[in-house]
Amino acid sequence: xxxxxxxxxxxxxxxxxxxxxxxxxxxxxxxxxxxxxxxxxxxxxxxxxxxxxxxxxxxxxxxxxxxxxxxxxxxxxxxxxxxxxxxxxxxxxxxxxxxxxxxxxxxxxxxxxxxxxxxxxxxxxxxxxxxxxxxxxxxxxxxxxxxxxxxxxxxxxxxxxxxxxxxxxxxxxxxxxxxxxxxxxxxxxxxxxxxxxxxxxxxxxxxxxxxxxxxxxxxxxxxxxxxxxxxxxxxxxxxxxxxxxxxxxxxxxxxxxxxxxxxxxxxxxxxxxxxxxxxxxxxxxxxxxxxxxxxxxxxxxxxxxxxxxxxxxxxxxxxxxxxxxxxxxxxxxxxxxxxxxxxxxxxxxxxxxxxxxxxxxxxxxxxxxxxxxxxxxxxxxxxxxxxxxxxxxxxxxxxxxxxxxxxxx
Amino acid sequence: xxxxxxxxxxxxxxxxxxxxxxxxxxxxxxxxxxxxxxxxxxxxxxxxxxxxxxxxxxxxxxxxxxxxxxxxxxxxxxxxxxxxxxxxxxxxxxxxxxxxxxxxxxxxxxxxxxxxxxxxxxxxxxxxxxxxxxxxxxxxxxxxxxxxxxxxxxxxxxxxxxxxxxxxxxxxxxxxxxxxxxxxxxxxxxxxxxxxxxxxxxxxxxxxxxxxxxxxxxxxxxxxxxxxxxxxxxxxxxxxxxxxxxxxxxxxxxxxxxxxxxxxxxxxxxxxxxxxxxxxxxxxxxxxxxxxxxxxxxxxxxxxxxxxxx
Numbered sequence: 001x002x003x004x005x006x007x008x009x010x011x012x013x014x015x016x017x018x019x020x021x022x023x024x025x026x027x028x029x030x031x032x033x034x035x036x037x038x039x040x041x042x043x044x045x046x047x048x049x050x051x052x053x054x055x056x057x058x059x060x061x062x063x064x065x066x067x068x069x070x071x072x073x074x075x076x077x078x079x080x081x082x083x084x085x086x087x088x089x090x091x092x093x094x095x096x097x098x099x100x101x102x103x104x105x106x107x108x109x110x111x112x113x114x115x116x117x118x119x120x121x122x123x124x125x126x127x128x129x130x131x132x133x134x135x136x137x138x139x140x141x142x143x144x145x146x147x148x149x150x151x152x153x154x155x156x157x158x159x160x161x162x163x164x165x166x167x168x169x170x171x172x173x174x175x176x177x178x179x180x181x182x183x184x185x186x187x188x189x190x191x192x193x194x195x196x197x198x199x200x201x202x203x204x205x206x207x208x209x210x211x212x213x214x215x216x217x218x219x220x221x222x223x224x225x226x227x228x229x230x231x232x233x234x235x236x237x238x239x240x241x242x243x244x245x246x247x248x249x250x251x252x253x254x255x256x257x258x259x260x261x262x263x264x265x266x267x268x269x270x271x272x273x274x275x276x277x278x279x280x281x282x283x284x285x286x287x288x289x290x291x292x293x294x295x296x297x298x299x300x301x302x303x304x305x306x307x308x309x310x311x312x313x314x315x316x317x318x319x320x321x322x323x324x325x326x327x328x329x330x331x332x333x334x335x336x337x338x339x340x341x342x343x344x345x346x347x348x349x350x351x352x353x354x355x356x357x358x359x360x361x362x363x364x365x366x367x368x369x370x371x372x373x374x375x376x377x378x379x380x381x382x383x384x385x386x387x388x389x390x391x392x393x394x395x396x397x398x399x400x401x402x403x404x405x406x407x408x409x
Numbered sequence: 410x411x412x413x414x415x416x417x418x419x420x421x422x423x424x425x426x427x428x429x430x431x432x433x434x435x436x437x438x439x440x441x442x443x444x445x446x447x448x449x450x451x452x453x454x455x456x457x458x459x460x461x462x463x464x465x466x467x468x469x470x471x472x473x474x475x476x477x478x479x480x481x482x483x484x485x486x487x488x489x490x491x492x493x494x495x496x497x498x499x500x501x502x503x504x505x506x507x508x509x510x511x512x513x514x515x516x517x518x519x520x521x522x523x524x525x526x527x528x529x530x531x532x533x534x535x536x537x538x539x540x541x542x543x544x545x546x547x548x549x550x551x552x553x554x555x556x557x558x559x560x561x562x563x564x565x566x567x568x569x570x571x572x573x574x575x576x577x578x579x580x581x582x583x584x585x586x587x588x589x590x591x592x593x594x595x596x597x598x599x600x601x602x603x604x605x606x607x608x609x610x611x612x613x614x615x616x617x618x619x620x621x622x623x624x625x626x627x628x629x630x631x632x633x634x635x636x637x638x639x640x641x642x643x644x645x646x647x648x649x650x651x652x653x654x655x656x657x658x659x660x661x662x663x664x665x666x667x668x669x670x671x672x673x674x675x676x677x678x679x680x681x682x683x684x685x686x687x688x689x690x691x692x693x694x695x696x697x698x699x700x701x702x703x704x705x706x707x708x709x710x711x712x713x714x715x716x717x718x719x
Contacts, residue, residue: 003510010506014498217493221554224460224487225510392462 003226007234011209012241021205025246029253036254040261053098053123056083060105066136076129090117097121102130109141187269189355191251192278196351198250199243199286200317206239206290207314210297210391219391228388236290243286277365278351284369285347288376289317295383298390299398309400320348331356340368343375382407410437412473413562413593414459419468421454428454430617431468436562436593441584443608444597445701451617452597453490456566459595460487474561483511486560490567490597492551494539500526501535504554511558518557525553529579545576552580556587563587565596569603581607601698611697615704625697633694635674637666641686652680662688667695 015021055078057064064082071078083101090101101117108114114137116130123129142152213219213231222231258266296313323345326335331353339349346368354360389406390398398406412435419432429451436442444452457463459470461480475481494503501522508518526532529549534542542550548571556563565584569577577600585607588594598604604611611628613621621628634655639648640663648657653669668677674692 006506006509010509013502014495017502018497212495216495217491218495220457220462220489221487221492221494221507221551222510223462224485224489225482225507227461 001230001233003230004233004237007226007231008238008241011235011238012245015205015238015242016245021242025249026253028246029250032250033253033257036257036261052077052079053100053126054079054081054096056081056085056099056101058083058085058087058101058103058105061109061140063104063136063140066139067133070132070136074129074132076132077123078129087115087117093117093119098123100126100130102133104137109137183264184269184272185274185358186355187264187266188272188275188278189351191270191275192282192351193355194250195247195279196282196285196347198246199240199282200289202239202243202246203286203290203293203317204314205242206235207293207297209235209239210294210387211300213391214298214301214393223392228391229384231391232294232384232387235294236287239290240283240286274354278354281347281350281369281372284372284376288343288347288372288379291376291379291383292316295379295386295390298383298387299393299403301397310397316344320345320352323349324352327352328356332361337364340364341371343371346372385409410440412436413438414473414595415469415471416455416459417469417471419455419458419470420466421451421458421463422466428617429458429465429468432614432617432619433468434612434619434622436595438561438593439588439591440609441588441594441596441607443604443611444595444614445599445601445604445611445697446597446614446620447701447704448599450614452614453566454617455614456489456564456595456597459564460485472562483513483558484561486555486558486563488551488555488563488565488568490570492548494547494550494554496538496540498539499536500531500539500542500550503539504550504557507554508557511560513558521557521559522553525557528583529553544571545573548572549576549579552583556583560592562593562595565594567598568596569598569600577603601696601701605697613701613704620704621700628700629694629697632700633696634670635668635672635677635692636695637668637677638689638691639664639666639685639687640689643686647682647685651682653677 053076057067057080059067059082064080068080071080085101087103093099093101096119098121099119100122103115114133116127118126139152142155147155213222219231226234255266258264292313296310300310319342320339323335323339326333327339327349330336336349336353339345340353350365350368354365385407386398386403389409390403414436416435417433419429420427421429432451432455434442444455446452454463458465461482472481472484474484501519504522505515505518508522509515523535526535529552531546531549534546539547539550552568555565563584568580568584572580581603584594584596588609596604596608605625608625610624611621612619621632623631642662643664645657645659645664648654648659648664648666651666653672654666655669656667658665658667678692
């Protein structure tokens with residue numbers, strides 16, 4: 001184990017001193033940020049237009065304070081002003097932008113139709129927002145009928161259709177809170193996903209590192225100081241730490257940006273028990289692919305000469321991507337369940353499902369975790385056997401037949 | 410002399426081919442022991458078995474200064490035949506890594522690395538990337554890597570391959586001085602002249618079998634008979650009739666007479682016929698090189714000699 005740590009330390013140091021690695025470390029999150037920034041710039045220009053709508057109100061019923069209260073409560077981006085202008089005098093609206101005139105008088109109240117004049121360019125949601133003002137006006141109308149406060153409240157309550165499924169009913173969440181809960185669950189899932197991707201990508205560097213060992217013909221020198229098992233473990237540990245460094249850099253760059261641009265309390269959502277399980281799954285996934293890659297890397301003389309067999313193995317981590325569509329559309333469906341039980345797809349599919357599902361299928365989770373852990377043990381053992389022989393076979397790719405022979409030996 | 414490592418009855422097969430057929434030898438403290446043999450004779454396989462990079466089918470390898478099981482990797486320095494270095498790292502970094510793997514103190518290693526770089530004409534190269542080194546420089550760095558931790562046993566597989574004569578000389582001197590300081594050295598090589606100059610004992614191997622094993626002196630006395638080279642046109646039958654001549658090789662106008670083992674050169678010279686055409690005459694012992702070529706090409710010089718003795 002001490003020797004493994006030495007190898008791990010060396011791999012970390014070697015990569016951190018390598019320009020290619022450093023550039024790679026920052027380029028992904030920076031590209032990500034650039035695209036996010038460009039996206040938000042376009043988004044900003046849209047919202048900027050809708051931000052200031054100047055609303056002039058000709059108030060003849062003294063409801064202006066009540067209206068103002070409603071606007072404030074609904075957090076509408078309105079700039080409200082009273083005006084003495086008459087309906088007939090509103091003519092120069094063509095020249096203005098984001099401006100509206102509302103005329104509230106006895107006639108309008110009685111007929112139930114309040115005239116609203118708007119400029120050509122106006123927030124597309126303005127006419128919906130205006131509807132909010134109907135409540136205080138209705139209240140006036142009802143009070144004029146002479147009903148008691150209780151009766152008035154009953155009339156005002158109205159009737160609403162609210163979608164209620166069995167699950168939400170039992171949880172007792174209102175639709176509004178459920179929407180928020182989605183984001184809350186998504187955050188740990190996305191976090192685990194980032195870790196999964198980062199360390200799987202870094203895990204692929206293991207593969208290069210193992211075959212590089214052969215290409216540089218240094219394996220025999222190194223193996224005179226430690227056992228192949230030590231070397232393999234050291235590589236797996238070293239690249240795991242490098243993967244975590246990648247995650248830290250990624251999150252360190254992206255998180256401030258997300259916090260700045262959105263109001264989602266990410267940190268709060270992240271510090272939940274669910275995160276531990278999801279991140280645990282991501283780490284297990286790393287161990288599995290690291291074992292596969294280090295073994296396969298040892299069978300190859302050069303990355304560029306990968307045969308069909310090796311190429312196919314390289315694609316394994318991307319299998320869950322094929323399942324993204326079906327799993328997201330039906331997280332409890334057949335494809336999702338099958339994906340949960342195939343070792344190569346289990347971690348990815350599991351993270352996707354747990355992010356989507358409100359009720360976690362614990363039985364499936366436990367079975368799936370057991371499958372992943374058993375696979376890791378098997379792959380580690382196989383990789384050890386392949387690595388031991390393969391790492392010293394210079395200048396030649398091993399055929400699947402040879403690999404099979406080493407495994408059986 | 411204290412024995413460092415004993416190899417006994419080593420056997421190893423690859424597929425159907427038996428690569429080693431019962432190899433046994435010892436390496437002593439402070440001596441240079443050479444393993445010689447043509448390509449594919451089993452030299453590297455023997456060494457890899459000692460290093461635990463391969464495991465023998467049968468036979469044993471005992472490290473005498475080592476209590477406990479396994480290979481005392483920290484006490485062994487190894488320079489493999491197929492060797493290289495990580496490309497995109499600094500010379501100092503990789504040497505320190507190799508020292509660290511052997512549990513050698515880092516600060517001590519640093520001092521030794523700088524001293525050796527200076528000794529090998531690589532002063533100031535410690536912060537140069539390995540990929541910028543020439544092949545010879547790379548070999549020197551690999552050599553430093555194998556001795557940086559002051560090993561008790563140093564195993565060198567073809568240390569001279571690819572080196573220019575100047576570098577060969579530097580290596581030779583360093584290996585000799587390590588042996589004088591008490592390091593046991595096991596060395597395999599093709600360069601017979603170098604081996605002849607520096608080794609104390611040798612083990613010659615062919616097709617996985619021992620051919621010769623003993624001190625250089627014994628081997629020479631036993632196998633290196635005198636040979637007489639005569640420049641001048643002579644009849645081969647006549648040359649063969651000269652007493653104590655085992656075999657005559659003729660090429661153009663020069664003839665090589667292989668002589669009997671017990672020949673006294675001064676006495677034998679007097680037996681030469683008077684009418685022999687001699688432009689030039691040379692009498693010397695067969696070199697290790699010739700013995701080696703003989704074995705490698707199966708000319709059966711040794712067997713022939715054996716028949717004579719039988």
